[in-house]
Amino acid sequence: MAIVKPFKAVRATRDKVAMVSSKSYEIYTPEMLYSKLAFNPFTFLHVVNPGYKYHKQDITEELRFKLVHNRYLEFKENNVFQKDSLPAFYIYEKITPTNTFCGIIAAVSVEDYHNNVIKKHEGTLKKRELLFENYLKNTGFNAEPVLLTYPDNDEITAIIKKYKQQRAEYEFSTTDKDLHLLWVVNDANDIEKITEAFKDVETLYIADGHHRSTSSCLLAQRLARENSNHTGEEDYNFFMSYLLPESNLKIYEFNRFIKDLNGLTADEFLIELDTFFRIENRKQELYKPKEKHHFSMYLNGEFYALYLRKSIYNFTDALSKLDAQILYSTVLKPILGIEDIRNDSKIVYSQDKSDSLELKTKVDAGDFKVSFGMLPTNINELKEIVDSDLLMPPKTTYIEPKLRSALTIYEF
Structure with a gap:
């Protein structure tokens, strides 16, 4: 039984999301990164590359994480980011020139990871686990979901299909010719249907994001030890994932x-x-x-x-x-x-x-x-x-x- 729950996402306003969202930081060459930072004041790369503001790239890990947190607060203070008032699931569709992917962004349980309901297929490096755990602890947020896959489920598919008939909250294209659409699911009945449907899923498989999964679990253990009033329902007991049906996953060599x-x-x-x-x-x-x-x-x-x-x-x-x-x-x-x-x-x-x-x-x-x-x-x-x-x-x-x-x- 998989525990999948809605959450209150922090996200860009509709008018700025195309400029805010970015590819993973590690994908960009130094030249590409400089270009993005120089010409787009709204790109999230300013948050994860905070030294650019001070023309200083060579900074310590501890200082970088602190500055990431500060840049993130600035984006919120300037209303580039706003937090949803209601917990929601987020149906996200990515249409590339060759493929279409559609799944649900949600919070999943670290207990499911420990109990082998969420399973991994790759090993992780301890150094990277600890690095990202420290990053999460100091910044207080995660902006990249873990990619999970699950056996195709007719009920979940039907709900996704229902929302895709409505106007998307986000609809924008990127320079790589990909189209991105996002629908917000905050209706109580639909939330319950999705939650209950995932309870019938015995196993979620990590497709991509093994280090992020492990680091989130390490952080949850750390924060639980530090919290004398720990209940198990705190937000740190869950991590953000993108859940995609198995038939929609593409695997290459x-x-x-x-x-x-x-x-x-x-x-x-x-x-x-x-x-x-x-x-x-x-x-x-x-x-x-x-x-x-x-x-x-x-x-x-x-x-x-x-x-x-x-x-x-x-x-x-x-x-x-x-x-x-x-x-x-x-x-x-x-x-x-x-x-x-x-x-x-x-x-x-x-x-x-x-x-x-x-x-x-x-x-x-x-x-x-x-x-x-x-x-x-x-x-x-x-x-x-x-x-x-x-x-x-x-x-x-x-x-x-x-x-x-x-x-x-x-x-x-």
């Missing part, structure tokens, strides 16, 4: 680029691969896998198709069936000497849906010796691994939608 062959020549490397793979040299023909356990490889100016020898490879559990894990356990670790696939500088990951020749172009440029591609992981594989209490290797999934910052803000 990451390509892998390796900087050296671990002392092997190209011919020696191919001989090593022959143990676990049937190898076909496709020459200059672009090869992209069409089945699980098939891999594309680009080496020395030529494409190769690698087909796993299933009579040799031992499938032991859900993780061992995952293509990213197969590549790691048969190639990256034993042949190329890459033990720590999260931190080893020899491996680089890239997701570029617009460039089908990426495996070739990046190797031909000279920075890498070999590259690998595979089919994307599907939602059933993800769920099987999670339900088996296993974790995927890093950079197994690139999941959309990617959400905007400051469309709705959760305070605690």
Whole structure:
């Protein structure tokens, strides 16, 4: 039973939301960031990049978090942000040139995270967990929802459909040609229907935002210890999420680029691969896998198709069936000497849906010796691994939608 509740969002006024909301701070290059800050006084990037106001970018973590809080207060004082008077769910639809996503922004329970009702598929780094916990504690808000997915539910879908027939509270386009719409659900009957419908959902799966989830839970534990009157109903016991039905989630693969062959020549490397793979040299023909356990490889100016020898490879559990894990356990670790696939500088990951020749172009440029591609992981594989209490290797999934910052803000 998933606990999903409405909350009073802090959000931009309708006339300014297109200028306020932004992509995640980490996406912008320094040049892009400077341009946004210089020419848009309303962008939320001014809040999360507070040193710009004082022409000072090199500031301590503690001072930065304090200034973020101050810039946030200024946006509220200037009525750029206003807090809703009633708790609400927020139906958010993002329409891109290729996909349409529609789900519900809501508050979910940290207890559900601890009780494994909300499940994760990736590991997290303790350093990043603590950094974001400290950020939340000092700023007092979260502006990016965690992306959760749930099994398709007819009742929830019907409510969403009902509101989409009405005029949206927000409707704006961005320069990347995406259309964003948001409807406010503050009717008591509809709130109850949504709340009750999610009680029938046994499991919510984290699609994106593992560190934000964990950090929110760490903060809740910290604030509970500091609050002698803790009841469990305080806002810090919940965190903001965007709940999307499984059928609407889009999962893409990451390509892998390796900087050296671990002392092997190209011919020696191919001989090593022959143990676990049937190898076909496709020459200059672009090869992209069409089945699980098939891999594309680009080496020395030529494409190769690698087909796993299933009579040799031992499938032991859900993780061992995952293509990213197969590549790691048969190639990256034993042949190329890459033990720590999260931190080893020899491996680089890239997701570029617009460039089908990426495996070739990046190797031909000279920075890498070999590259690998595979089919994307599907939602059933993800769920099987999670339900088996296993974790995927890093950079197994690139999941959309990617959400905007400051469309709705959760305070605690």
